[in-house]
Amino acid sequence: MEFKLSEINSLSNTTKxxxxxxxxLIELLGExxxxxxxxxxxxxxxxxDQDYRNTLVKCIQSDYSFLxxxxxxxxxxxxxxxxxxxxxxxxxxxxxLHLFLGPAFVIYKILAVIKLTEELKxxxxxxxxxxxxxxxxxxxxxxxIQDTVLFGHKFTWQTxxxxxxxxxxxxxxxxxxxxxxxxxxxxxxSEQLLSEIEEIYVKSKTLGEATIKLAHKVFGPMGLVCxxxxxxxxxxQFINTIEKDILEQVNFNVFNNASxxxxxxxxxxxxxxxxxxxxxxxxxxxxxxxxxxHRYTVLGTEITFSKEEILEDIKMYPERFSPNAVMxxxxxxxxxxNIAYIGGNAEINYWIQISNLFTVNKISKPCLFxxxxxxxxxNKSMELLKKLNISEVDLLISQNPEKHILSLGANxxxxxxxxxxxxxxxxxxxxxxxQIDKSEFIKLVELGKSYEKAVxxxxxxxxxxxxxxxxxxxxxxxxTFHNYFDIKQxxxxxxxxxxxxxxHENVAFxxxxxxxxxxxxxxxxxx
Numbered sequence: 167m168e169f170k171l172s173e174i175n176s177l178s179n180t181t182k183x184x185x186x187x188x189x190x191l192i193e194l195l196g197e198x199x200x201x202x203x204x205x206x207x208x209x210x211x212x213x214x215d216q217d218y219r220n221t222l223v224k225c226i227q228s229d230y231s232f233l234x235x236x237x238x239x240x241x242x243x244x245x246x247x248x249x250x251x252x253x254x255x256x257x258x259x260x261x262x263l264h265l266f267l268g269p270a271f272v273i274y275k276i277l278a279v280i281k282l283t284e285e286l287k288x289x290x291x292x293x294x295x296x297x298x299x300x301x302x303x304x305x306x307x308x309x310x311i312q313d314t315v316l317f318g319h320k321f322t323w324q325t326x327x328x329x330x331x332x333x334x335x336x337x338x339x340x341x342x343x344x345x346x347x348x349x350x351x352x353x354x355x356s357e358q359l360l361s362e363i364e365e366i367y368v369k370s371k372t373l374g375e376a377t378i379k380l381a382h383k384v385f386g387p388m389g390l391v392c393x394x395x396x397x398x399x400x401x402x403q404f405i406n407t408i409e410k411d412i413l414e415q416v417n418f419n420v421f422n423n424a425s426x427x428x429x430x431x432x433x434x435x436x437x438x439x440x441x442x443x444x445x446x447x448x449x450x451x452x453x454x455x456x457x458x459x460h461r462y463t464v465l466g467t468e469i470t471f472s473k474e475e476i477l478e479d480i481k482m483y484p485e486r487f488s489p490n491a492v493m494x495x496x497x498x499x500x501x502x503x504n505i506a507y508i509g510g511n512a513e514i515n516y517w518i519q520i521s522n523l524f525t526v527n528k529i530s531k532p533c534l535f536x537x538x539x540x541x542x543x544x545n546k547s548m549e550l551l552k553k554l555n556i557s558e559v560d561l562l563i564s565q566n567p568e569k570h571i572l573s574l575g576a577n578x579x580x581x582x583x584x585x586x587x588x589x590x591x592x593x594x595x596x597x598x599x600x601q602i603d604k605s606e607f608i609k610l611v612e613l614g615k616s617y618e619k620a621v622x623x624x625x626x627x628x629x630x631x632x633x634x635x636x637x638x639x640x641x642x643x644x645x646t647f648h649n650y651f652d653i654k655q656x657x658x659x660x661x662x663x664x665x666x667x668x669x670h671e672n673v674a675f676x677x678x679x680x681x682x683x684x685x686x687x688x689x690x691x692x693x
Contacts, residue, residue, distance in 0.1 A: 167558055167690045168682065171539060174562040176653050176688075180433040181514040185536050185686040190431050194424075195521055201534040204286070207505040208293075210530025211255060214503040221399050222501060223249050229378055229394055241389040242382065245296045249391075249503070253293045257283045257506040258498065259537065260300030263331050263377050264311045265323060265339065266363065266664035267384070271510065273663055273674060274683070275537045276381070278508050280388045281683040282535070286506075295505075299381055300498060301394045303332020303374040304488045306445075306452035314342070316665050319349050329450045330488070332374035332396055339367045339376075356668045363664070384667070384674050393502075396447075400501045401484035407496060407527050408444060408480050408487050412455065412462070413473065415441045417523050421492060424522045436515035439492050447488040455487075492520055499529050506533045508685060535685035540677065541657055542666075543650045545692050550642055558690040561651050567643045585621055592618075 172182050183191040187202070200206040226246050233243060248254045259275040261268060276299055283295040308331055312323045323342050327334045343364045352360065363380060370376035378392040395401075401408075410416045421439035428435055445452045446464040454465045462471040471479060480487060489497045495517060498504065509517060514536050524531045541558070551558060561567070592610075600607040650657055666673045676693045677683075 168684070169559050169688050171536065171686055171688045173559060174653070174688065175565070176539070176562075176656070177511050177536075178434040178436075178515055180428065180435070180518060181511045181536060183433060184514055184518060184534070191433065191518070194427055194431060195518065199521065200531040201517070201521065204505060204533045207531065207533040208255065208290075211503045211505055214252070216252065218403055218501060219250050219252075219503065221403070222393075223247065225395075225397050225399055226391060226393060229375070229392065230382075232379060233382075240386075242386050242391060245389050245391050248294050248296060251294060254296060255286075255293060255503050255505045256296050256298045257286065257508070258298040258300050258502065258504050258532075259508040260302050260498070262302045262305045262307070262311060263373050265314050265342065265367075265373075266662060266667075267377070267380060268311070268663060269659045270542075270661040270663055270666055271537070271539070271658040273384075273666065273677070274540050274658065275508060275510070276385055276390060277674060277678050277681075278535070278537050278683045278685060280385070280390060280678065282506060282508065282685070283389075297388070297390050298502065298504070299385075299390055299392045301332060301374055301377055301392060302494070303377075303394045303396045304330045304445075304447060304452065305332075306330055308334075314346075314662055314664065315660065316346060316662055316668075317350050319346075321345050321349075327450070329452050330396065330447055332372060332377075332394060333449075334373045336367050336370060336373060336376060340364065343367065350668075352668065355671065359667060359671055363667075388674070388678070395497065395501060396485070396488075398483070398485040401487065401497075404489075404497050404500050405480060405484050407493070407500065407529070408484060409477065410527065411443050411493060412476065412480070412487070415457075416526060417443060417492065420522050420526050421519065425519055428519065434515060435519055436512050437491055437519055440490070443490045443493045445488040445490065447486050452488055491516060492523070495520060496523060496527055496529050499524065499532060504532050506535060508535045508537045510537050538681075538683050538685065539656075539658055539688045540681070541650055541688070541690045542661075542693060543646070543690060547646045547650060548690075548692055550646060554639065554643065556643070558651070561643075561647060562653065562688075565647075565651075565653060567640060567647045585618065588621070589618070 170185075171177055172186050177185070180191070192202075195201060198206065200210055223246060226249070230242070230246065233240065249256070257279050259279045261272050261275065267273070276297070279297045279299070283297045286293070286295040306329055308328070311331060314321045314323070321342050323339060325334065325338045343360065347357070347360060362383070366379045366383070367376045370379060374394045374396065378394065381390060381392050418439055418441045425435045425439070440454070442455050442457060444455050446455050446469065451464075451467065453467060456463050456465060462473070462476045464470070495507070507517070514534065517534055521531070551561070596607055596610050599610055648655070670676055670693055673693065677691075680691060680693065681689050
């Protein structure tokens with residue numbers, strides 16, 4: 167089943183306005199904004215620097231050195247080399263690094279990118295389009311990624327490492343995988359899969375390297391190319407933007423003014439900007455840079471710079487300057503011939519906030535798409551909803567199984583109309599009595615309150631009786647809701663990619679062949 171995500175209450179009002187092309191938001195962004203147009207995004211990248219292409223390919227090839235023994239016609243290899251051509255463009259998505267790829271929505275994001283490249287190749291046959299998975303390898307929030315939940319068991323990666331998570335060594339991960347093997351019941355096929363994944367992590371030097379290898383194992387046959395941009399050669403291309411932000415602080419007011427305009431229209435904002443939007447990145451640290459007392463300071467360290475010193479450091483060691491969420495998209499659009507980005511709800515929010523930053527930094531923008539969401543449910547749950555004549559969308563919208571009690575066969579118990587009629591009559595009588603005898607009026611008011619309370623209690627009791635008649639069906643519906651359709655505990659965030667791979671090793675192919683993966687769409691499916 168396919169439906170529009172704007173139909174259910176899972177999006178912020180900003181993202182919903184974007185995907186429904188709300189006039190107020192279009193006025194803010196501008197009708198000519200490439201966010202809404204592939205053609206305008208293509209125009210913006212039409213003259214992408216050839217030297218940048220050459221550097222990009224060299225960097226990607228260094229990360230894919232493990233492919234050297236594959237056939238020359240391998241799709242990933244040919245896609246990487248295609249990036250050297252002036253008529254090749256990228257379609258991208260990205261995600262913070264996790265063990266085993268992370269939440270299930272990572273699979274859905276990547277499949278959406280792959281599907282969009284196929285659509286664009288068909289629409290523009292004279293051009294090439296390459297699917298790119300951007301590794302947010304510089305992110306340092308390890309607490310957010312250290313837990314992996316599989317089949318109800320939580321497994322924690324214990325390490326004392328700090329700094330950019332993509333640089334983390336993987337010695338302790340073997341212990342995590344051994345715990346998975348001991349606690350999760352696996353069949354022979356699943357044990358073999360987990361052993362192959364274990365080998366990837368054991369033989370990789372860093373989390374970034376292992377993520378590329380695992381993503382290649384799952385999506386390589388579809389041509390996905392991964393990019394870990396934590397490289398000096400790529401940061402060199404971003405030096406001018408780094409200098410503008412740190413030394414001139416040009417982005418702070420532009421970002422804040424745009425955010426205030428968004429709020430004034432009643433829309434939600436995702437991020438807060440800082441005067442300086444870069445971290446200082448070195449072994450074991452990724453700490454904010456601030457400007458205080460005429461010195462640039464790396465918080466939590468003794469590292470400080472004068473203006474001349476930090477300018478020299480940027481030029482000599484640009485790899486030490488790591489963009490925050492405000493600046494990361496600008497870095498991506500500087501080094502990639504990128505014409506489309508597929509992001510989640512929060513990402514759409516902050517890409518809207520940073521729209522003007524592309525302009526002030528003279529960087530072209532991509533077309534922007536909301537990623538799809540997928541609910542994978544068992545056949546028996548699908549059959550239950552069909553039997554009860556309750557659609558998946560109705561359940562997602564209501565977020566309350568009891569609202570469907572009539573569909574389960576219960577009688578409609580609602581005395582609100584009768585209570586309203588009673589209240590009108592009660593007021594009329596009380597007003598008449600109040601004009602003549604206030605003491606009797608007070609007694610009537612108290613009696614009226616008691617009677618209304620008694621009626622509501624009777625209504626509640628009658629409803630409980632009706633619920634008891636359909637208790638078995640209601641319990642099944644409640645279980646289905648909480649296991650699969652509760653937006654507050656949304657499945658695509660609770661379910662891990664590894665669990666999907668254990669259940670269905672070829673899950674990526676199965677979903678790709680079964681679903682359209684149109685942007686801004688939701689899907690309920692059985693596999």
